[in-house]
Amino acid sequence: MKGVAAQSRPAFNWRMLLLSFRAYIALIVLAVIFAFLSPAFLTTGNLVILTKQVALNAILGIGMTFVILTAGIDLSVGSIVGLAGMIAGGLINEGLVLPMFGIAIFFNIWIVMLLTLLVGVLVGAINGILITRLNVTPFIATLGTLYVARGVALLRSNGATFPNLVGNPELGNTGFPILGTGTFLGLPIPIWIMVTFALVATFVASKTPFGRQVYAVGGNERAAELSGIRVKRVKLLSYIISGFCAAMVGLIISSQLVAAHPATGETFELNAIAVVVLGGTSLMGGRGTMGGTIIGAFVIGILSNGMVLLGISEFWQTVIKGLVIILAVVVDQLQYRLQQRAALQLKEGAKAL
């Protein structure tokens, strides 16, 4: 019996170790390959551009991770991105129009951003209420708000773009482009925002009661409820966080473009889900980490960036991205099975004691 244990354990652990660090390994391998194939890849300029692109998916993914950890899904984030841009763009260019008084109020740029983020929170709250109070399944509820939010974004300007969002010094609402194009300590501001969001989200998920409750709700909703966790509140908050993150991305994009277009953010929800899943979070809920999501966003980012540098056709890029996502989930399942088996062995071992 001892011989059996001695033979099988070390090999097993080695394989498990490789599997648990697979995302990091994939990241490094990809980076090495592209660095080798394209001299442009490892230049500071390219890495900054790459990280700026990654920031958008990463921030969306952070919000999405909370939702998916509760065993939910948020399809509305792409539309929230578009809606947020239109809200901010409208407030800057047209102000808040109050027809009954025949006036338009122009806000300071900080207030514009705050109001825009509140719109994201509002859509997230609507998702959460539909799901927790009216018992609509997350897929359908957020599919509905996907359409509604996109529709509202289009209605805001009858489908037109809000151009040139630089504000007017006389109205005191200038400075919006700094969010997307400015730098702080040499790094673009979107990267700082991503870092801040990632740190806060990691802290919330792993160190606070709310974070623990998110995992519990996704792992076994009934048991969580019987443990005295207010399941509905936990879910509602998760969708609100997701809406908030999406609105932030909407602000960054419209600031980068110095314009807001109502179609911005289409299919972003799928990218967000992809980076979350690539980061090892289970769509069944209860399993996953924020760090994984960030890594997932970098894997997708490096892949696209590297393939562009190598001149691979855009169509092939799409195919390869899809295959990578599928591969990631297959490997994830493999790891899960190995973990389950390890738990079972511990159990059998405990019985034998």
Add this chain to the structure above:
Amino acid sequence: MSQDPIILRAEAVTKVYPGTLALDKVDFNIRRGKVNVLIGENGAGKSTLMKILSGVEESTSGKLLLEGKEITLKSPRDATRQGIGIIYQELNLFPNLSVSENIFMGREKLSNFGVIDHKAQETIAQGLLKRTQQPISPKSLVADLRIGQQQIVEIAKALAQNAQILIMDEPTSALSQHEVESLFSIIQDLTAQGVSIVYISHKLDELLRIGDFFTILRDGRLVAEAPAAEVSLEWIVEKMVGRSSDSLFHREEHEAKEVLLEVSHLNLPRAGGGMLLDDVSFKLRAGEVLGIYGLMGSGRTELLESLMGLQPQASAAIKLAGKAVSGDIKTRIRSGLALVPEDRQRMGLVQVLSVAKNMTLSSLKRFVRGLALSDTQEKKGVEQMIKELSVKVADPAQLITSLSGGNQQKVVVAKSLLTEPKVLLLDEPTRGIDVAAKGEMFSIMNELSKKGLGMIFVSSELKEIMAMADRVLVLAKGRISADLARADLSEQALVAASAGETVRLAA
């Protein structure tokens, strides 16, 4: 022609999992047309043996002889082909399909056009159900059947595959007393028809009633085999755990203390009219273990759920240590109530989390320092509980699913205790755990009682409730049909009261 009395013989079966020896050269004889009882604590190797007999797992060494001929079972399909059927504790039925569709799942009878011949299926199903003497229509939806009837559908399904050997794993765990009786008469009919039964259960009194041959496993080894005539309860327990049963089930003396919990006029309407709980009132003293006994559907679980605020329709006046209790479950946990739910897997544990994280789930607030959960505080709380309840776990960061049933249950109890309750509600706390773990659960209850905790202990096992309760309320159809002090407890009184008869005690 004389038939070998042994239809299937397992010889020196060994099963090695990486790191563990689950079965060590076990011999097991299944006698033709008899009820062959397999007993052992959790982890003794029963389920492994069962998996090997039903083709789910292959043995590492040893052989299986069916009618004297060696067979190999590589899959459950092989086992079915050889006439070995199995009914799992969790039934494998499709609730959205009809009885006959379930019976022929995967082996549908087809008409000449290649479509399912429902008529033929229903006729055959009818015949099979007749063998079980149960009034179940082959056309009815499985979801509409009671658990007991669903189990009979499983039996019919096995019979449809010409099962000569039928393995039953804890078949009575979800059945009412009445349903257990009809299951037993079905088993008797089947054995009379020559079907051999392998019967696995933790309920020792049932085993003694129904068993013809007893095989006992301990730590993966065969420890004893005997015909029913030579078997007694004491003998079984001694062989299973290696010590006598008296020390396991024992309620320690304690003095009566002040009233802690007062429940008056608890009413809970049933969805379709009538009452699930009908004007239930009682008091619980500090340090008291109040047993609640009743059949399935008598309102036992609903009573505990109403106390915890999980039944929104329930109305009652509840006073805990002089203060009124109301609100949702979180508020009630804060006011000093805690529930250890009946279904550990579905309602007690979060399978994806570690032992430690499961334990602190109800009391996270206690461990917050500043904005965050304090690792050191959490660790302290967890380690104290592991020590107090002697949970067998190498590392609290292990997944909860790596623990045995008894230890998982201790974690659920620990989760409740960390909320510092005044009253603990225990719903079938010993279900599905082995005899030794039951003993430990009872000694935990004794300890808690000494500390002044009031406990409400729901159990459907007479022996346990008689051993542990200071007082027993019997529920029948939502009403209290008897309130018996420890001195007045007898099996007859409990059974009679649970059937709805009002027990009059001799003055």
